Amino acid sequence: MAVFRVKKTKNFTVMSNHHLKNKELSLRSKGLLSVILSLPDNWDFTIRGLAAISKEGVNAIRSSICELESAGYVKRRRLISRSGKLSKTEYTFYEVPRQKECDAEITSRKNICP
Secondary structure, three states, rough: OOOOOOOOOOOOOOOOOEEEEEEEOOHHHHHHHHHHHHHOOOOOOOOOHHHHHHOOOOOHHHHHHOOOOOOOOEEEEEOOOOOOOOEEEEEEOOOOOOOOOOOOHHHHHHHOOO
């Protein structure tokens, strides 16, 4: 089978192939991470925002984020407002999975992951 290559001159993304070759990830999660890595750094990453730019709904996006988090490609951090209430979630995405930092962090993600 022939592979056709296109000369990339604009509007393309360069990323690691690591997640694409990871047999432990679903195709949906591989695709979501690829889309995420193609977005600008200053994009406001939210589950609803990701659902708004894709065919998948909020639940599918949440499920994939949880899968990517379990595999080490995503780190979530809940931010607290000045009044002491949970305000929003900060996401850090990795092209290559990070090592699990501690059991406390893994346990804390259960508020969105089953």
